[in-house]
Amino acid sequence: MVKLLIVSLLALCASAVPQEQDPGNRICAQWCADNFDNPGRICTAPAAQGRGPCYTCGPFKESESQELCDERCRDTDTHPQHCGRCDTPCSQGSSCVGGVCQPACPAGRSTCPSGCKDLNSDPQHCGRCDTPCSQGSSCVGGMCRAACPPGQSTCPAGCKDLNTDEQNCGACGTVCAQGSCVGGVCQPLCPPGQSPCPTGCKNLDSDPQNCGICGNVCPQGSSCVGRSCQPACPAGQSRCPTGCKDLNSDSQNCGACGNVCTHGVCRAGQCSRKHCPGSKLSLLHILRLSDGGDCDTPCENDNCI
Template structure:
């Protein structure tokens, strides 16, 4: 009986020569009768391919099986691989919704920022190539990538362009710009290169998963590269000392009209907090001069005092119109005689 390696070799030779090769051979996939691909491999064009052999996706895209997708906008992989939105919904910022968030453009069922989306860069459907980023609606190589033969590549891990464009490693691997026989401890083979999936922005966590522009790979997860003094909160960089949406801590939002000062919510200078809202006591008709001191419907608040709204004037009975009030005609408490009306401040026959 032939040994196991020799038996496998015979199977391969049989398939190559076309003698009895069937689709149930483990290297085939994609058909109902085909067995699943082995662990750490995916089905690409009806063949099982090891994940480490797959090329890198465009920046900001995640590999879901054989496809590179943007989980922030892909309706079939919304937020995570395999999470599909219901019919009629779109994927906006990694969530299934009925409409795109403000500032995003709907491209079929995807909500994208045309100025930065690698799947729709500049216009819907204009996809950037592998390892490209979309900047101001134009695809370009993301530093420190270099362009070799019209494609973006990492000279530190590209087996065909190792160290310099055109320098191929053949059957060897590219590590830190040099050809090696095997990857060093702690590094993983992705394609023909050796990378650290814990920190490599083009292979973050898994081979082919690229972080977006402005992101870094930390512990195998893409994170925003926030400037000094700010932190990541809900996918944005926030200054906890001054951001009213994240005041003092991520998610701690200030109330209506409040500002964030030194990490604490407060009303702007010249305003006071009344019933949870910031108001100007000098002009608020509901809080004139003090919280809860409301003016009447005929009054306005001026310099923290309720005053009759022009052309009304204050008389003993309240705010009146001296030009037409028969009990205060022309001046307060001047009452017109029976049968007369007040017209333009004078008592006259109707």
Template sequence: MKARYWAVAALAGAWGVSVACTNTRDVAGSFVEPDSGPTSTFTTPDAAPADDDAGLVQYCTATSCQAPFTTCPGSHFLCDVNLMTDPNNCGACGIACPQDSSALGASFSCNAGKCVMTCTSHDALDCNGILDDACETKLGTNDNCNGCGETCPDPAKPCVWDPLANSGTCGCKDASQTRCSNACVDVKTSDNNCGGCGTRCNPAGDGGAPPSNAYFGCLESECGHAKCKANFGDCDGDRENGCEADLFSTTSCGGCGIVCDPGQRCVADVYGRPTCMCPAGKTFCKNKCVDVATDPFNCGGCDVNCTDPSTARHSSGFCSYGSCVFACAPGWGDCNANPKDGCETNFDSDPNNCGGCGNTCDVLAGQPCLGGRCAVEPCGPGGPTK
């Protein structure tokens, strides 16, 4: 009977265990003892012997790189470059993807051995397919209104870009509005485009004093009408006291009769609009409500940032119960227990810490660590099969 240093054929597609044809070792570094032999069974004298090894494949220590891993100039370990994902060696050693370009609104990554660009700006796209000029096409124009080649051929309906919706349309969405200076406005009420584009109203009117918290502006396409200043309202209908309601109050938050719930405040949202904030369990931080128990940018209090890039390398921070907690990035670990250098150990490539601290490959034989596992290959009774 042959010694049992075999792996089931169904598991033979990758590197599952590391062996040197004398014993087996799993990727966690623990040894797997060989079988001591089969247990006793009863057979008839004329029964044919069964082939216990049928369908099994033996694996031995591999000492060469296996695709897509390779060793490139500057490598720290044998076979530590994955040509499918490494942005500095994308598809082949030395082929680097372009650097991220915030000015051109693009970021770059290596995907399946090819450099891939992602546009990061809402109003720009890559329409010519050339990486060097990144996201070269500005949206919001008549030639590329809301996408590459989406034109606005009608001169009466030019492209209008909505910065809040991050989208463009040919002409104004609302038929009652008019396009003025690349914005859609209602000329019946617009103080800067009263009755037509460019007609500005004099807030002082004809020299008479406006009511309290009011000015003279556009109404029904005509200047000189008393209007409430921003964030004030005439909620009692009395023209004598003008616009008496503060729309940042909890009793008129953003409009007459809008009352905030007990414990809430009336504050500006991210667009500067008066809004009742915050619901129970949330804290108001920089114009928004957050849960300081879990928010990584406001952990335990406003402006406590767990994601500060100056923190330890190869780690990411998150917020747990109001405290910043740091976790190693995938493929990295903290094996020296020194918080100053963060997660310093490369679990994907370090043969002395392959997949985990202290998990050692056969370094003397030159066995590489590939993607966090000690490399093995199918072999015959006499050694690796070539």
């Protein structure tokens, strides 16, 4: 008797309901009466205004996943107690995704219909499930970003070289507290004359294993001089920037490359004055020798002083 009265009342309110949806409001009236013990304010009154359960999970619902469960509208795509259909609960710790119970995901990942996904970095699930980035772009911080040039990676702060960037060393946001970033690894500060390499501080001017740049190995038998690999010198000579030199006797490279003896000669790698036969020595000769002359050329007009 009560249900018949409700149906009659709703029929009187037909003008309040969009005619193209429910002419005379008869469909909602019948549905509310069939599905609610006490439809009244919960279903019938809102239906007269074109809203309520009849329009949320009833005959005129907009979402297919909305179902009437226990006299309440439930989204069976996401509700853990009504997953896929009414009264189908998921086990403890799992969640309902796309109407299917999914196991709990590890920290940093979210449950999607296709499994656990990192919504911060997955280009097929960027920011939320099943939200792909366009071809060539990547997902950073849950946002799609354009592709970076070769040798650089997409970070929240932009395109970065993870091999050398001290603020993004090896990974985005990894800051080197001191020193520099080499090969994606933070390196300590090096002493003067040395450079940081993945294997430590190296002298790129002379290290045959790191000649000019880290990891550049000179061929066997050659040496590194002035950041360039040079072929081996004959026995008794050393490689200098200007070529192979005898550091024991070369007055322009005495004891070390580029060490010039201003006066005299180079003996055993040490600069010293010339020695002449005793018969040729005189005060003038000695003065001449101190100015770099030779044993057979005496000073003239005191030009040695």
